[in-house]
Amino acid sequence: MADIRHTLIIETAPQQVYKALTTAEGLSAWWTPNTIAIPETGTVSSFPFGDGYSKQMEVKELIPDEFVRWICLKGDKEWVGTSLTFKLIHQDETSLNANHPEVRGQLEQANASVKTLLLFEQRDWKEYSPTFAECSYTWAMFLRSLKLYCETGKGTPWPTQHGIT
Secondary structure, three states, X not given: OEEEEEEEEEOOOHHHHHHHHHOHHHHHHHOOOOOEOOOOOOOEEEXXXXXXXXXXXXXXXXXXXXXXXXXXXXXXXXXXXOEEEEEEEOOOHXXXXXXXXXXXXXXXXXXXXXXXXXXXXXXXXXXXXXXXXXXXXHHHHHHHHHHHHHHHOOOOXXXXXXXXX
16 A cells, blocks of 8 residues: 655644644634534544535544544545554654654744744555646645745645646
C-alpha cells in the first residue's frame, strides 16, 4: 500500500494547531469552508468541496494537543478507507534538530521561539496512482494553508489552496 507523508514546522504552540485540526472554525479556515466538525471521538466530520461533493471523516482518535486520527468514510473512491493522522510534537529546537534532522532547514528559517512539528500521514492507499500523486501535492498546499492560518490567522482553504482566486 502507498502512503502520503508530509513533515512541517509550524511556528506556534501545539494547542493552537490542535484547535485548527479539530474545530469546524479551524478546519474551515485552512482546508475547506463550511466544514462541520465536532472534536469528539466517534463523530463524523463533513468537508464540502462544492458542486455537491464532500468528504466525510470519522474521528477515530484524539489526544489533546498531540494527535488526531480520522478514517475516510466518503469521498473519492481512492480516499475511502484511508487513515489520516496529524501528530504534533513540541520540543525545544535542540531536541527537534537531534530527533528530526529532516526539518533542519525549516528550523533554520523559523523565527518564533515556540514551534510545533507536524507529522502528517494519509495511509492505506491501495496503490500509487495519478490521484495519489495529485492528492500528495494538494495536501502540501493545504498543510501550507494550515501553517499560514496558525501563524498569521489567515489560511488559503479550498478553492484557493493553489494560489488561484
